[in-house]
Amino acid sequence: xxxxxxxxxxxxxxxxxxxxxxxxxFSADMSFFLPGRPxxxxxxxxxxxxxxxxxxxxxxxxxxxDSAQRAAVSRDLRGRLEKMxxxxxxxxxxAGSQGADRDFLFRHRYLLSPAVSPxxxxxxxxxxxxGDSIALLASPAGMLVKPLLPRDPTGELWAQIGRLxxxxxxxxxxxxxxxPDGERAMLLMQTAALGSDTDGQERAIGxxxxxxxxxxxxxxxxxxxxxxxxGPGLFAVKSxxxxxxxxxxxxxxxxxxxxVVLYFVYRSARLxxxxxxxxxxxxxxGIVAVSLVHGTVFGITVGFGSALIGEAVDYSIYYFxxxxxxxxxxxxxxFWPTVxxxxxxxxxxxxxxxxxxxxxxxxxxxxxxxxxxxxxLVTRFILPPLAxxxxxxxxxxxxxxxxxxxxxxxxxxxxxxxALAVAAAALLAVNRDRVWHPNLSAxxxxxxxxxxxxxxxxxxxxxxxxRYIAVITAPDRESALQAAERAGEKLDALVAAGVIGGYxxxxxxxxxxxxxxxxxxxxxxxxQLPARLRLALADSPLAADKLGGFVADVAAARAAGxxxxxxxxxxxLALAVDSLLLQRPxxxxxxxxxRPAGGAQGVDIAIEPVRAxxxxxxxxxxxxxHEFDTLYNDYLGEATLLSLAGFAxxxxxxxxxxxxxxxxxxxxxxxLLAVVLVVGGLHLAGQQLHLLHLIGMLLIxxxxxxxxxxxxxxxxxxxxxxxxxxxVANLTTAIGFGTLALxxxxxxxxxxxxxxxxxxxxxxxxxxxxGGRHD
Amino acid sequence: MIKRxxxxxxxxxxxxxxxxxxxxxxxxxxxASHKGGKARFVEKKFISxxxxxxxxxxxxxxxxxxxxxxxxxxxxVETLLLDKDILSIERDKQKLSINLANQPEALAFxxxxxGTLSGNRTALEKNYALHLSGNLDKWVLTLLPSDxxxxxxxxxxxxxxxRNQVRSIEYLQxxxxxxxxxxxxxxxx
Numbered sequence: 006x007x008x009x010x011x012x013x014x015x016x017x018x019x020x021x022x023x024x025x026x027x028x029x030x031f032s033a034d035m036s037f038f039l040p041g042r043p044x045x046x047x048x049x050x051x052x053x054x055x056x057x058x059x060x061x062x063x064x065x066x067x068x069x070x071d072s073a074q075r076a077a078v079s080r081d082l083r084g085r086l087e088k089m090x091x092x093x094x095x096x097x098x099x100a101g102s103q104g105a106d107r108d109f110l111f112r113h114r115y116l117l118s119p120a121v122s123p124x125x126x127x128x129x130x131x132x133x134x135x136g137d138s139i140a141l142l143a144s145p146a147g148m149l150v151k152p153l154l155p156r157d158p159t160g161e162l163w164a165q166i167g168r169l170x171x172x173x174x175x176x177x178x179x180x181x182x183x184x185p186d187g188e189r190a191m192l193l194m195q196t197a198a199l200g201s202d203t204d205g206q207e208r209a210i211g212x213x214x215x216x217x218x219x220x221x222x223x224x225x226x227x228x229x230x231x232x233x234x235x236g237p238g239l240f241a242v243k244s245x246x247x248x249x250x251x252x253x254x255x256x257x258x259x260x261x262x263x264x265v266v267l268y269f270v271y272r273s274a275r276l277x278x279x280x281x282x283x284x285x286x287x288x289x290x291g292i293v294a295v296s297l298v299h300g301t302v303f304g305i306t307v308g309f310g311s312a313l314i315g316e317a318v319d320y321s322i323y324y325f326x327x328x329x330x331x332x333x334x335x336x337x338x339x340f341w342p343t344v345x346x347x348x349x350x351x352x353x354x355x356x357x358x359x360x361x362x363x364x365x366x367x368x369x370x371x372x373x374x375x376x377x378x379x380x381x382l383v384t385r386f387i388l389p390p391l392a393x394x395x396x397x398x399x400x401x402x403x404x405x406x407x408x409x410x411x412x413x414x415x416x417x418x419x420x421x422x423x424a425l426a427v428a429a430a431a432l433l434a435v436n437r438d439r440v441w442h443p444n445l446s447a448x449x450x451x452x453x454x455x456x457x458x459x460x461x462x463x464x465x466x467x468x469x470x471x472r473y474i475a476v477i478t479a480p481d482r483e484s485a486l487q488a489a490e491r492a493g494e495k496l497d498a499l500v501a502a503g504v505i506g507g508y509x510x511x512x513x514x515x516x517x518x519x520x521x522x523x524x525x526x527x528x529x530x531x532x533q534l535p536a537r538l539r540l541a542l543a544d545s546p547l548a549a550d551k552l553g554g555f556v557a558d559v560a561a562a563r564a565a566g567x568x569x570x571x572x573x574x575x576x577x578l579a580l581a582v583d584s585l586l587l588q589r590p591x592x593x594x595x596x597x598x599x600r601p602a603g604g605a606q607g608v609d610i611a612i613e614p615v616r617a618x619x620x621x622x623x624x625x626x627x628x629x630x631h632e633f634d635t636l637y638n639d640y641l642g643e644a645t646l647l648s649l650a651g652f653a654x655x656x657x658x659x660x661x662x663x664x665x666x667x668x669x670x671x672x673x674x675x676x677l678l679a680v681v682l683v684v685g686g687l688h689l690a691g692q693q694l695h696l697l698h699l700i701g702m703l704l705i706x707x708x709x710x711x712x713x714x715x716x717x718x719x720x721x722x723x724x725x726x727x728x729x730x731x732x733v734a735n736l737t738t739a740i741g742f743g744t745l746a747l748x749x750x751x752x753x754x755x756x757x758x759x760x761x762x763x764x765x766x767x768x769x770x771x772x773x774x775x776g777g778r779h780d
Numbered sequence: 781m782i783k784r785x786x787x788x789x790x791x792x793x794x795x796x797x798x799x800x801x802x803x804x805x806x807x808x809x810x811x812a813s814h815k816g817g818k819a820r821f822v823e824k825k826f827i828s829x830x831x832x833x834x835x836x837x838x839x840x841x842x843x844x845x846x847x848x849x850x851x852x853x854x855x856x857v858e859t860l861l862l863d864k865d866i867l868s869i870e871r872d873k874q875k876l877s878i879n880l881a882n883q884p885e886a887l888a889f890x891x892x893x894x895g896t897l898s899g900n901r902t903a904l905e906k907n908y909a910l911h912l913s914g915n916l917d918k919w920v921l922t923l924l925p926s927d928x929x930x931x932x933x934x935x936x937x938x939x940x941x942x943r944n945q946v947r948s949i950e951y952l953q954x955x956x957x958x959x960x961x962x963x964x965x966x967x968x969x
Contacts, residue, residue: 147834
């Protein structure tokens, strides 16, 4: 391939790449962490996090002023937000839609009440049901029952209300929800935007803040009312802002630092620009590869670019520094095989990540792999023709004696290093139970302060956390609702047994057509009912002729059609049904959130009895917290396997190339020592390790081997120029990865603190332990 | 028991000189001296819809100043417990709790009983105009709702009793229905 053709090809590829990047979709949402190949249970978790009701909740507290001012602003705020299409529901405890809900439940009571059956409308059934209602009149609740008794003597409204959530209701002050101490007015809103729609969440949050400012200014300008807001949407927005900010910050820092180093070394703007060429090509190729393979490029992946810059710039440094005297052909012959092997070990390390079910990790792997490979290829094929024969590289040999003296010093420390490594290994072995962070929260970008604020709001408003959900899937709505009813019967038994406190079901407000038909068919006709009533009420204090309204309502219910989804419009029950009965591309899903029984059992539900009860009903019972924990453990287990596989691949590659057990050992020993020392150091520094640290260990080996290999080139010590090139290359790599250590995004930070020091140690230890010829 | 006795003695000492004009203040003092006890009750509800009154019977336990437990035994077992501002009703394994602080109307209603039992004049006068007739041995306290919302439900509440013991509470509702709660103290053994 001629140089001209290579150049043309490269230019075209760069243009095409730029076009792809221009059209790429970038995302900074949580899908980075969500499993790429989810199990059925994990799919439920993913769906809930992306579009579930809980992911669309915003909790708002109004503080300051007095209780009346807060209530006024709460009402005003609700009035403003309720009209906006961005919000599906805005609740503040005002008695607003309760009337509509009650009307719906009353109007359709004969299709909705679980108590409606043929037996209930026999003479005996009527006698018992009406007798119960009369007894209820005598109770303290009697005042509520009395007005409805002539039309609902069998108590079908109460049969429904008894099943609804009688659990925790938020406290209330001046007619609106308040925190338990009454010091904050509380609102709960559900956004129209999905939890995964960060733009939509950001817009909704902006609207809440702006509307609050207007409402507060209108109602109580001098009261100094404040707004506190939290919810998954806010976390998503904040986390995206953090990642965006950090990506540009980290790339800028790393680029600037490397440019300074390169200029210091080259003292030539031309060489410096040429040296950055492979880096830019690599970074571009990385994004293109990820975009083409994954469709979406995560912000964190781009943030990893700052490390890639440090790693990819090495190749041009090797080329410029090492080919200074011998020219391009000499370099290709003498150094390129070693560089190539280094590239391959890096590729093996990053390549292992490609197989991860953790999408973020797979992306990082692909990005780094394509980047490193491209940078190496551009250095090998594009850089020489562009740079020309005359590199005008300044002589750096004068630095060599100092480096050689340093190496001699290092060699004297070998035993100390070994002792230190053994101590570090012992420390880690003793503390092995405390070394690892136990759950996924280690990777979360949510700050502790934000998490605490969220917890506080959540407990103030008793917001649902939706930890336990039974999920049913069915091909159509009717079969989904029927399945929900079957599962509901099993859950009713669990409620009665006290295993669970209760559950929600869409079938409560929208029963399946089959159930509605069965209930309607239970109703006696206009001739049977009065006759039965007379018999049933013969000895009752309630005279049958006072129940004309009842007879008329039953007749109307027999003639009326079934309840369909539009019948729920205008009630808050519509929202409940819509959030629990979902149409999916491949059918329908029903969610049945389960509530713990509370009391002695606390906030946990015993999993096994629920699983056993639901077995065979087609309902999948999911404990979200458990799924989260398993998810992380799966990731960790998988990352361990992948790291070992990557390590094995690197060892295999080296073994095949080096063809000597001794040389293999002398390449690997410093790398392993570096890993042990870094991990020991991190542990001593109080860092709890998570899976990105683990990946970092693999990268120490993958990246560090590049340096170790130079010390084992044909079993002779590198000459002065090579040493200088390695020192500079190592410095840029350490800068690249080290920059990540500045990040507050745990994923990047972990890689930075592990690989940054690891790369330097790998070089120093390789120098210290290399060969034996000097002795 | 000793306390109660002392309370009664103290009460007599206060009541004697003023017996000529028995007023709300004195009644409240008398009632406030009642530290609690157990009683049987019969509650009759006269409801126009029904041909006969519905009758419920059971036991009440009052612990001053803000705990009242009403256990209905017939026709159906049901427990109503008022503990500070939490009203809970348990019936057929179902339990319902209401925080009265959130329900001003229900609170006013509950205060008519609680205020009377504990002799809390301030709480009573917040929602009702008080009229007292009779003397310490046989008094009748009438509560007329002053709040519009309560007045739309209850026309009048009549509490009668003897000394520091409430013996009956009658609610007359705006629709003409009424309920009569008769209380018979059970002497603690």
